[in-house]
Amino acid sequence: MAQEYRNYIGGEWRDARAGERFEREDPATGAITGSYPRSRGEDARDAVCAAVEAQKAWRRMPAPRRGEILFRAAEILVREKERFARDLTEEMGKVLKEARGDIQEAIDMTYYMAGEGRRAFGQTTPSELPDKFAMSVRAPVGVVGCITPWNFPMAIPSWKIMPAIVTGNTVVFKPSQYAPKSAYNLVRALEEAGLPGGVVNLVFGEGAEAGAGIIEHPLVSLISFTGSNAVGKRIAVQCAELGKSVSLEMGGKNAIIVLDDADVELALEGVIWSAFGTTGQRCTAASRVIVQGGVYDEFASKLVERTKKLRLGSGLDEGTDVGPVVNRDQLAKIASYMPVGASDGATLAAGGAVAHGDGLDRGYFFEPTVFVDAKPAMRIAQEEIFGPVTALIRVGSLEEAIEVNNGVPYGLSSSIYTRDVNRAFKAIEGIHTGLVYVNAGTIGAEVHLPFGGTRGTGNGHREAGTAALDTFTEWKTVYVDYSGRLQKAQIDA
Numbered sequence: 001m002a003q004e005y006r007n008y009i010g011g012e013w014r015d016a017r018a019g020e021r022f023e024r025e026d027p028a029t030g031a032i033t034g035s036y037p038r039s040r041g042e043d044a045r046d047a048v049c050a051a052v053e054a055q056k057a058w059r060r061m062p063a064p065r066r067g068e069i070l071f072r073a074a075e076i077l078v079r080e081k082e083r084f085a086r087d088l089t090e091e092m093g094k095v096l097k098e099a100r101g102d103i104q105e106a107i108d109m110t111y112y113m114a115g116e117g118r119r120a121f122g123q124t125t126p127s128e129l130p131d132k133f134a135m136s137v138r139a140p141v142g143v144v145g146c147i148t149p150w151n152f153p154m155a156i157p158s159w160k161i162m163p164a165i166v167t168g169n170t171v172v173f174k175p176s177q178y179a180p181k182s183a184y185n186l187v188r189a190l191e192e193a194g195l196p197g198g199v200v201n202l203v204f205g206e207g208a209e210a211g212a213g214i215i216e217h218p219l220v221s222l223i224s225f226t227g228s229n230a231v232g233k234r235i236a237v238q239c240a241e242l243g244k245s246v247s248l249e250m251g252g253k254n255a256i257i258v259l260d261d262a263d264v265e266l267a268l269e270g271v272i273w274s275a276f277g278t279t280g281q282r283c284t285a286a287s288r289v290i291v292q293g294g295v296y297d298e299f300a301s302k303l304v305e306r307t308k309k310l311r312l313g314s315g316l317d318e319g320t321d322v323g324p325v326v327n328r329d330q331l332a333k334i335a336s337y338m339p340v341g342a343s344d345g346a347t348l349a350a351g352g353a354v355a356h357g358d359g360l361d362r363g364y365f366f367e368p369t370v371f372v373d374a375k376p377a378m379r380i381a382q383e384e385i386f387g388p389v390t391a392l393i394r395v396g397s398l399e400e401a402i403e404v405n406n407g408v409p410y411g412l413s414s415s416i417y418t419r420d421v422n423r424a425f426k427a428i429e430g431i432h433t434g435l436v437y438v439n440a441g442t443i444g445a446e447v448h449l450p451f452g453g454t455r456g457t458g459n460g461h462r463e464a465g466t467a468a469l470d471t472f473t474e475w476k477t478v479y480v481d482y483s484g485r486l487q488k489a490q491i492d493a
């Protein structure tokens with residue numbers, strides 16, 4: 001019997017009203033990892049009501065006290081890191097060392113946002129009139145709906161929930177149905193840390209059911225969404241119609257540029273890690289490698305050789321390099337791009353098929369794949385595949401590399417390998433993505449800096465860092481006139 005988990009609403013662990021459930025399986029083995037409530041609109045409404053009620057006291061609790069609860073939650077995450085990492089690997093497949101990184105990112109974010117309880121700085125500024133004081137302070141937006149994907153199931157929810165609650169909001173959290181146990185673990189840690197009931201409410205289930213119920217509820221002021229472009233754009237339209245704010249973090253088609261003067265070995269390591277880490281299922285995955293002509297052939301042959309040596313298997317096996325993809329649909333989607341790449345004229349140089357044998361048939365495994373001689377306009381070089389697939393594109397110059405890098409509908413992460421500081425800075429200036437790395441892969445964001453993308457990746461918001469506070473707070477501007485007489489701004493000045 002699979003272990004049964006419940007929704008967390010108003011500080012109580014409850015089944016969905018309709019009593020329905022769904023099960024999640026380990027994508028490496030097919031074993032059932034847990035059973036969860038299949039929530040619907042009515043459960044989402046219960047959760048929103050609990051969040052509205054809890055907000056009255058929570059927003060009045062001094063922010064440093066709120067921060068202390070986060071600090072205690074971070075300590076619990078530290079204590080449980082190994083167990084939570086194993087749970088995470090079992091439900092979404094990434095290899096254990098990366099799962100530990102996912103938990104660590106949540107730990108870092110929770111400590112960082114705990115500190116914001118004593119910062120969350122506003123501004124004070126001179127007034128244009130005498131005997132008048134002017135300042136702006138951050139105020140919570142109210143109830144926040146957090147809707148998250150499965151690929152960073154502990155880190156991404158923490159990027160949303162921690163800044164939301166430390167600034168006095170309450171939350172209704174709908175995690176992906178493909179990684180529910182990590183959501184449970186995170187919320188349990190907050191409960192154990194002493195978070196009052198109703199401040200974070202957890203509703204498991206499908207997007208179109210539980211998720212839609214949160215979005216549609218008039219008392220939810222802000223939706224913070226991370227996931228695919230198809231879903232995110234639809235949510236943006238809904239939120240526009242309902243007059244609520246929405247922060248979107250969506251897909252990527254990230255590139256690593258390797259110039260002729262690059263340290264090729266370093267660049268190879270960066271590409272392997274960025275293209276095949278998390279089985280290529282990162283929003284920041286390097287699914288394109290833009291290589292300058294002088295080093296292209298050497299780089300391509302070394303990359304193909306290394307890619308063929310990567311070991312597929314369960315992420316719980318410490319010898320595994322690349323775990324399974326998350327589910328059957330994702331496996332089929334990745335496979336569907338193989339004939340697309342070939343018919344567009346790219347050459348398949350490594351991988352290219354669903355993997356079999358050695359126990360892999362029980363799970364969803366795809367061979368790490370390299371296309372060479374891809375052209376920038378090909379679909380494999382334009383669309384987010386979200387699997388262990390990368391495409392090499394040959395260019396003649398730095399300028400062409402930057403143009404190719406920018407020539408996709410997304411704008412999340414880019415990287416350049418070069419030993420020339422002038423070329424590095426030209427790239428930093430010319431690249432139009434939210435994240436730029438020099439002599440490092442496209443992944444490796446740290447929680448105290450802004451994270452997010454330009455163009456099709458997002459809608460201008462940033463997560464993490466103090467930028468996150470801008471999403472989860474509204475500015476309240478305060479004027480205090482202590483002159484004892486009517487003073488008129490712009491008129492008496």
Ligand code: NAD
Nearest residue numbers: 148149150175176207208211212227228231249250251283
């Ligand atoms: P997804 O869009 O399928 O699902 C994301 C979440 O939205 C899930 O919780 C899902 O249940 C919910 N959902 C689906 N339909 C909904 C609806 N109609 N109403 C409300 N909620 C709904 O994405 P996914 O497959 O879980 O995640 C992969 C995608 O996420 C990739 O495109 C990846 O690039 C993106 N991603 C982006 C970032 C970033 O920071 N830019 C980070 C991680 C993942």
